[in-house]
Amino acid sequence: MGGKPACTLGEVKNRADLIIYWGGNPAECHPRHFTKYTLTPKGKFTPNGRKDRTMVLVDIRETPSARAADIFLQIRPGRDFEVLTALRAIIKDQPVDPERVAQTGLTLDQLRDLAGRMKRARFGVMFFGMGLTMTRGKYMNSSAILTLAAELNAFTKFIAMPMRGHGNVTGADTVLRWTTGYPFGVCFNRGYPRYNPGEFSTIDLLVRGDVDAVLVVGADPAATMPQPAIEHLKRVPTIVLDPKVSTTMRIARVGILTAATGISAGGTVYRMDEVPIPLRPALRSPYPTDEEVLRRIRQTLAARTDE
């Protein structure tokens, strides 16, 4: 694995002539992506907007995003790694077995056509979603798509970017990275950061029952996590900070309503290309911000320790 070939969304808007969405449905999940950055905007080197770009969608079902695609490649569930690996072989002119390609739901001709477009592109970008990263293969699929993008740089400029979820998940990863060196699953119990997904990641800690208290800030694990993790949230004191009464707040010991970031609370949000964007609140909220609540909890705890 050779790191992450990255760029900003501004570069995509101004330069990208081949846009590939893989296991993502931006028409529903990132509805401004097409119009602000990837398809319709006219950029410095894409003066005709949509006409200067080709859009390919790779997914297991025909989502509403397929209507915006020039080419829709429907693959079988759980076959992403095989398709990516075949593409890596084809761009290097290595032999690929058509029968094994057929098991992915695509034909060798379709993959050769895609590989050709990738190599001929002036600036290619692959946006990948949870259809790639949360299905069979998981991080190995992410590794495969990042490696494919890195290897395509032998022929042209190519990058890969995850389609990050709602809220500020990129911000959480980015800040943890520059403060601890790790993006998630960080444990501080020895006084210094340690990283081990599967051991210190949230779901594993909850399912094993390793934690005896939980603070949830701006997330709703009771509506997204596996049931064994939710059961542990019910067993231990769980404190939730959220602008609304969420599913998790209903099972929590303590729920604190807070101002909505970006609407009634300021701060910094990281866009999916990791560009920080300052937010100015447009409205006033009767509730405190997450930051204020956390600071007050910390001050109270510090005062008690001093006593």
Added chain:
Amino acid sequence: MAERRFILIAGRTAKQGRQINVGKDTADYEEIVTTLTMHPEDMKALGVSPGGTVRVRTEYGEAVFRCQEGKVPAGIVFVPYGPPTCRLMGGDTDGTGMPTSKGWEVEIEPVEAVPSGPEDPH
């Protein structure tokens, strides 16, 4: 009618995304996260009519959904993430920190029941 095996894909929809910001304790949200989309031919084979209810079972749990026809490949069903899909998801992350939240093998059978709500005690 006997159970049939499918691959379940959980995901997000624009309607669900909007409703998350309106509030999760509404009838609209509950309807969204308890509605399962299936290929029309699969629905016929299973003997369930549009709007009928089905029980979905994995090795970890089960939940009841309302069934609708939609544009999914045969053998695959789609449900927006929510408390009912949580009940079907296993806690093992294979050492990655990330549970498998798409592509589960599930068994589906038609039932006479109301869809699972968020407070369902399964």
